[in-house]
Every structure is written in C-alpha cells, then in structure tokens.
Amino acid sequence: MTDKALRLGTRRSKLAMAQSGQVADAVSRVTGRPVELVEITTYGDVSQEALAQIGGTGVFVTALRDALVRGEVDFAVHSLKDLPTTQPGELALAAVPVREDPRDVIVARDALKFTDLPRGARIGTGSPRRMAQLNAYARTHGLDIETVAIRGNVDTRIGYVHEGRLDAVVLAAAGLNRIGRIDEVTDFLSVDTVLPAPGQGALAIECAASDADLVAALGELDDPHTRAAVTAERSLLAALEAGCSAPVGALADLLNDGPVIKEMRLRGVVGTTDGSRMVQQSTTGSVPLTHDGAMALGRELATEMLAQGAAGLMGERAQ
Numbered sequence: 001m002t003d004k005a006l007r008l009g010t011r012r013s014k015l016a017m018a019q020s021g022q023v024a025d026a027v028s029r030v031t032g033r034p035v036e037l038v039e040i041t042t043y044g045d046v047s048q049e050a051l052a053q054i055g056g057t058g059v060f061v062t063a064l065r066d067a068l069v070r071g072e073v074d075f076a077v078h079s080l081k082d083l084p085t086t087q088p089g090e091l092a093l094a095a096v097p098v099r100e101d102p103r104d105v106i107v108a109r110d111a112l113k114f115t116d117l118p119r120g121a122r123i124g125t126g127s128p129r130r131m132a133q134l135n136a137y138a139r140t141h142g143l144d145i146e147t148v149a150i151r152g153n154v155d156t157r158i159g160y161v162h163e164g165r166l167d168a169v170v171l172a173a174a175g176l177n178r179i180g181r182i183d184e185v186t187d188f189l190s191v192d193t194v195l196p197a198p199g200q201g202a203l204a205i206e207c208a209a210s211d212a213d214l215v216a217a218l219g220e221l222d223d224p225h226t227r228a229a230v231t232a233e234r235s236l237l238a239a240l241e242a243g244c245s246a247p248v249g250a251l252a253d254l255l256n257d258g259p260v261i262k263e264m265r266l267r268g269v270v271g272t273t274d275g276s277r278m279v280q281q282s283t284t285g286s287v288p289l290t291h292d293g294a295m296a297l298g299r300e301l302a303t304e305m306l307a308q309g310a311a312g313l314m315g316e317r318a319q
Contacts (some may be wrong), residue, residue, distance in 0.1 A: 002223045003032070003033055003034070004037060005033065005034040006031065006033050006034070006035045006036070006074045006075065006214075007035075007036055007038050007073040007074045007075075008020055008027070008035050008036065008037050008038065008073065008074070008075055008076065008077060009023050009038050009040050009064045009067045009068060009072070009075070009076035009077075010038065010039060010064075010077055011036050011039075011041075011060060011064070011075035012040070012041055013042065014154065014155070014179055015152055015153070015154060015175045015178060015179055015303060016077075016079075017037065017039075017076060018178045018179045018180075019079070019144065019178045019203055020037055021037065021084055022178065023097070023203065023205060023221070024036075024037060025196075026097070026172050026221055027075075027217075027218065027221070030217055030220040031120055031217045035037065036140065038067070038072070038073050039065055039081045040063050040064055040073075041063065042098065043237055046074050048235075050234070058129060060078070060079070060082040060140070061078055061082055061083055061084065062120055063207070064076040064100065064206075064300075065088065068091060068206060068207065068208060068268065069090060069091070069208075071208075073252070074207060074208075074211075074214060075094070075205060075206060075207035075214065075218060076205070076206050076207075077203055077204070077205055078203065078204045078206065078228055079175075079199075079202075079203065079204075080199035080200075080201075080202040080204040081196075081197040081198060081199040081200045082095040083199070083204055083234075085234050085235075085237055085238035086238070087143040087162065089209065089215050089273055089312055090208065090209055090210070091206050091209055092206065092207055092209040092215045093204055093205075093206055093210065094113075094205050094206065094210070094215045094218035094219055094222070095204075095205040095218045095219055095220075095221040095222040095225060096202055096203070096204060096205070096213070096222055096227040096230060096314075097175070097202075097203055097205070097222070097223055097224050097226065098223040098226055099174075099201045099223070099226040099229070099230070100173070100174035100177055100178065100201040100202070101173040101174055101177060101201055101219065102173070102191070102196045102200045102201035102202075102251060103172075103173045103188055103189055103190070103191060103194075103196060103201075104170050104171070104172060104173065104189045104190060104194045104196060104200075105170070105171055105173045105176065105185040105187065105189060106123075106168050106169070106170060106185070106186055106187040106188075107157075107158050107161055107168065107169050107170070107171060107184050107185060107186055108167060108168035108169075108186045108187065109159065109161055109164070109167055109168065111186045112167075112168070112187075112267070113186060113294070114134075114168070114187045114193075114224060115141070115143065117143070117145065117167055117168060119144040119169065120144055120145070120146060120147050120150050121144075121146070121167040121168065122145075122146050122148040122150045122165075122167050122168075123145055123146070123147050123148065123168045123169065123170060124147075124157060124160055124161075124168070124169040124170070125143045125147060125148075125149070125150065125164065125169065125170040126149060126150055126151050126153045126240065127170070127197070127247075128246065128273045129197055129246070129247045129248060129249050130147075130170045130194060131147040131149075131191070131273040131274075131275075132247040132269075132271035132272060132273050132274075132275055132278065133194040133195065133249060133269065133271065133275070133278075134147055134170070134194065134245070134275070135147060135273065135274050135275025135276075136275030136276075136278050137193050137194070137275070138270045138275065139275050139276070141155065146303060147213040147273070148166060150166075150169070154171065154175065154176070154181065155280055157169045157171060158171075158181075168186075169263070170189070170194075172200055172201065173185070173188065173201070173260045174200065174201035182212060191251055191253075191267075193266070194249065194267045195249030195250060195251050195267055196249060196250075196251055197248075197249065197250075198230070198233035198234050198236065198237045198248065198249075198250040199230045199234055201247060202230050204223065205218050225254060225261070225287075227294075228252070228264065228287065228288045228289075228293075228294045229251075229252035229253070229254070229264065229294075230252070231288070231294035231295060231298070232250075232252040232264065232266050232288065232294045232295070232297040232298045233250040233251065233252050233266070233298065234269050234298065235294065235295040235296075235297070235298025235302075236266065236298035236299075236301050236302045236305075237247075237250065237298075238249050238298070239299045239302030239303070239306075240270065240302050240305065240306065240310060241311075247270060247271055247272070247273055247313070248268070248269070248270045249267075249268065249269040249270075250266065250267065250268045250269075250298075250299070251266075251267050252264050252265065252266045252267075253265055254287065255284070262285070262286075262287075263284050263285060263286055263287060264282040264284070264285060264287045264288065264297065265282060265283070266282065266283050266284075266285075266297050266298065266301050267280070267281070267282040267286045268280070268281055268282070268301050268302070268305055270305060270310045270313050271313055272313050277313055278313075279305050279308045279309060279310040279313060281301055281304045281308065282301070283297065283300055283301045283304065285297055285300075
C-alpha cells in the first residue's frame with residue numbers, strides 16, 4: 001500500500017470540516033496513509049435562497065461528487081441526510097460510520113425549554129419538516145409559537161437568539177456535538193415530539209466504485225446497524241417520492257431484549273408546515289440483514305403512509 005496522502009473532499013463549513021477531520025483521522029488509522037482535506041464550495045453553501053426553493057436535494061453534494069468523478073479527490077464525506085436517495089453507479093457508498101445522536105435540539109434564550117417558551121415565541125428553522133412537527137405539537141398542546149424560516153451556519157443561527165431576533169432556533173444534536181457546542185443546547189427534543197430527517201446524525205463516505213482497494217479500506221469504518229437503519233429511512237423517503245427538503249421525518253431504531261437486538265422499528269411522519277395535517281405511521285420487523293431487506297421495510301411503511309394521504313401533504317416533490 002502506498003503512503004501517498006489520500007485526498008478527502010469536504011464542504012468548507014465549520015461543521016463539515018469538523019466531521020471530515022474526524023473521518024480523516026479514522027481513515028488514516030485503517031489505511032496507514034495520511035489524509036489531506038480538499039475544501040470544495042457547493043451551490044448550497046453560496047446560495048442565500050431557501051433550500052426548498054433551490055431544490056434541496058443534492059445542493060450540498062453535487063460539487064463533491066463531481067470532484068470525485070473527475071479524480072480531483074479520492075473520497076468525500078457528506079452529512080447523509082443531504083444525499084439524494086438515488087446512488088450514482090460510478091460512486092460507492094463505502095461506509096456509514098456509527099451514527100451520532102439523531103435528535104433535534106433547541107437553543108433558546110434564558111435557557112428555556114421548548115414547552116416553557118412564552119406565548120408567540122419565534123422559533124427559527126430552515127426545515128419544513130421541523131416546522132410541521134413543532135407546529136403540530138404546539139396545536140395539540142396549547143402552545144402559541146411562530147416558526148420563522150432561516151438559513152445560515154450554526155454561528156449565524158444561534159446568533160439570532162443572542163441578538164434577540166428570535167426566541168429559539170432548532171438545530172441537529174449531531175452537528176453541535178461534532179463542533180463541541182452541545183453545552184449550548186437548552187432542550188433536547190424527544191423523537192416522539194419531532195422525528196429527525198432521514199439519515200440525520202449519520203455520515204456518508206463515498207469514493208469511486210472502481211477503486212476496489214479504497215472501497216474495502218473505507219468499509220472498515222462501516223457500522224452495519226447504522227447502515228440498515230438509514231437505508232430503511234431513505235427507502236421511505238424515496239418511496240414517498242420526496243426530496244430532502246420535504247417535510248418528512250423518519251427514524252429506524254433497534255429494539256433490544258437485554259444484550260440481543262431483536263427488531264427494528266421504523267417510524268415516519270409527513271405533514272403540512274403549519275402542522276394542521278399530519279400522517280404518522282410506524283412498522284416493526286426483524287432487523288434487516290441485507291440492503292434489500294432494509295429497502296423493503298421503508299417501502300412497506302411508505303405504502304401505509306400514502307394510503308393515509310401522505311402524498312397530498314408534501315408540496316415539493318422530487319423530480
């Protein structure tokens with residue numbers, strides 16, 4: 001094996017650089033080769049438009065994948081929830097490492113919890129999925145909130161709270177963990193309140209499918225349970241024909257009987273952003289041992305949700 005440095009393609013954001021740096025260290029350990037980060041700007045990083053307006057699906061991914069195909073980088077790290085559900089044939093999803101905390105969190109003024117926010121509280125998020133579920137929860141629990149569409153990195157979003165422009169913002173626990181800012185969280189949102197985005201908290205490591213040695217080496221970092229879970233979640237998203245900016249939440253979790261993992265439960269939700277109409281379903285089955293088994297679990301739940309009217313609630317549909 002050569003000791004030439006491997007080139008890791010990454011977005012330039014603080015979060016992307018942090019999670020890519022962590023993967024780089026792990027890849028160095030398993031390959032014995034140094035890894036250098038190659039910073040790549042994606043359309044999603046430079047556009048100020050709302051994600052739903054620019055298509056959502058793939059806006060943070062396309063430039064990294066193009067660099068891979070051109071041979072400018074050897075592998076790339078993505079937040080898995082940003083990946084389109086269709087995998088290009090020339091690229092291999094070589095590893096899905098152990099998942100971070102998939103939950104959403106609140107960073108609020110005065111260290112407030114979600115349910116303690118004052119009447120009319122303004123909560124910032126760029127996600128229709130979060131808006132739909134927060135508004136639905138507020139409706140059913142007598143809370144009076146206003147969800148406000150925002151964009152920007154973690155510093156920008158938390159800054160809105162410190163500046164008094166918003167009462168709270170919603171972020172992903174995984175991202176704050178990876179950049180060492182989890183202590184700023186004022187409330188962790190239970191997945192019973194807000195289901196995360198499909199694949200939230202997980203990373204995806206991609207390389208050229210033709211580089212069998214690198215596919216095998218990166219595969220050392222793969223966690224089979226995380227891969228099965230996110231495959232089921234993304235299969236649900238694909239079967240709903242929804243883009244990653246659609247208001248779809250999904251989470252597959254493993255049900256234990258003592259030390260033995262017995263079953264996988266997949267939950268899904270889709271709703272209008274004002275929270276007035278929601279379709280929420282779950283299904284439980286044996287832990288999928290194959291890619292096809294995980295895909296089937298997602299399709300099965302999507303079929304149930306579509307029968308309940310999910311398609312009419314999604315607005316933007318993937319092309």
